[in-house]
Amino acid sequence: MDEARFGLKGWLRRRWCPLGIRPPWTVEDRYEWLWLYTVVEPTTGWMLSLLLPEIDSTCLSIFWAEMCQALRNERIGVVLDGAGAHTSGQVDWPQNLVGLPLPAYSPELNPAEQVFRLLRAKLSNRVFDSLDQMENELSNAVAIFQQDRISIQRLTNYPWWQNGVQHITSTSM
Numbered sequence: 001m002d003e004a005r006f007g008l009k010g011w012l013r014r015r016w017c018p019l020g021i022r023p024p025w026t027v028e029d030r031y032e033w034l035w036l037y038t039v040v041e042p043t044t045g046w047m048l049s050l051l052l053p054e055i056d057s058t059c060l061s062i063f064w065a066e067m068c069q070a071l072r073n074e075r076i077g078v079v080l081d082g083a084g085a086h087t088s089g090q091v092d093w094p095q096n097l098v099g100l101p102l103p104a105y106s107p108e109l110n111p112a113e114q115v116f117r118l119l120r121a122k123l124s125n126r127v128f129d130s131l132d133q134m135e136n137e138l139s140n141a142v143a144i145f146q147q148d149r150i151s152i153q154r155l156t157n158y159p160w161w162q163n164g165v166q167h168i169t170s171t172s173m
Helices: 057-070 111-123 131-146 149-156 159-171
Strands: 002-007 033-041 046-052 076-080 097-101
Touching: 002 111, 002 131, 033 057, 033 111, 033 131, 046 057, 046 131, 046 149, 111 131, 111 149, 131 149
Parallel strands: 076 097
Antiparallel strands: 002 033, 033 046
16 A cells, blocks of 8 residues: 655656757646555455545544445455555555555555556646646546456566465464
8 A cells, every 4th residue: 555646746757859959848846745545455455545635644544444444344455555644543444454564665565555656657647727627637547457356466466466465374273
């Protein structure tokens, strides 16, 4: 599980253009964004995402409630980075969630980061006229991505993740 900021200021990626010609760049000076909260289950390819206005304990609590409802309150281990909202005492942690903290400065270990990487690539080198337009584009990209569970599995089901799940499954029997 993780959050990512998506806004009017897009990401710039490399562009091809003829030798000696400077690539055109369009830049937005306004700072407006939304936060995409996403949880991924690598072994099945299941994914849940919510667009929320901020990254804070209130929004995180809303996301937890949606996730628990979608998973029927099963006991869930959630991989988390060290974001302040994750460690704040103001977050209403559901009893069925078990936080599994990542080491500092290791976003590559969080499966949700791979989803964000592809979504950012899809929205890069673009300027949106409004936050609503960016939200629509992002929502469409997320919807398409959520329907392709095999791609999510290939993207997030790391070998170390598979080994960990097998170990937990074999020791709990």
